Amino acid sequence: MVDYRQNKLNKKWIIVSPKRAKRPGENKKEAKPVCPFCYGHESMTPPEVYRIGDGNPGESGWKVRVVPNKYKITDIHEVIIHHPNHDFDFEDLPEEHANLVFGVYKNRFNFHKDEGQVVIFNNCGKEAAESLEHNHTQLAVVPANIQLDTPVIGEINLAYEDDQLLISCPRDSEWPYEVWFIPKRRDLCFGDINSDEIMSFSRNLKKVINIIKKEVGKFSYNFYIYPSQDWYLRLIPRITNRAGFELSTGIMVNTKDSQEVVNLLKQNL
């Protein structure tokens, strides 16, 4: 079992998860291990719980694959392996395949939604705390009684819209090149996403990452999907890190005015 501890004064929670320390990359001196997420290495992961594509669980033939996380943070913690190709990050996926990945997010969200708060997040690149290079997204279920600190949608600073979504770079963005993807159908949970929204979200997320990449070069990023009602997806490039000032004051220093990011996206989307 995972140990949840709360600070009685500010009510903030932490999770004590010693198993997590054993994950690949935590000990930097380790030799590069064989990738357990690559095609043909299916037997290296814990038993598969879901797949898109052909073949039997534990065998090749898959397009997207879901397995329990070996180094879990919470009691229910899954890994969604996007693609058999080791070198594809989310923005490199063919559009149709990115739609499949989003469809799997929806499937797993709805599968677990009655068990707690379903958090879906992606760590891509070293500065984003990626543990395995082979791109994957994680899903962790946090018990309903644990209060999350996830921000809600505030004032929208519009960079782009289509029939399905709004793309916003909030004026009070905490990180350089931070981008929010907000469905036009508001007040729903991610599990309610429909196929038109899936296509728009996956296409635009890919596009935005590639636009930023063209501007700053290859960069690490996190994105996450808000776990409860009035959902959104937030992309956080990890071009800068939290330093002493941020840790001591709780005030984030953003080195990029979000208005410049709006202009960049307006010109390129």
Ligand SMILES: [Zn+2]
């Ligand atoms: Zn791999």
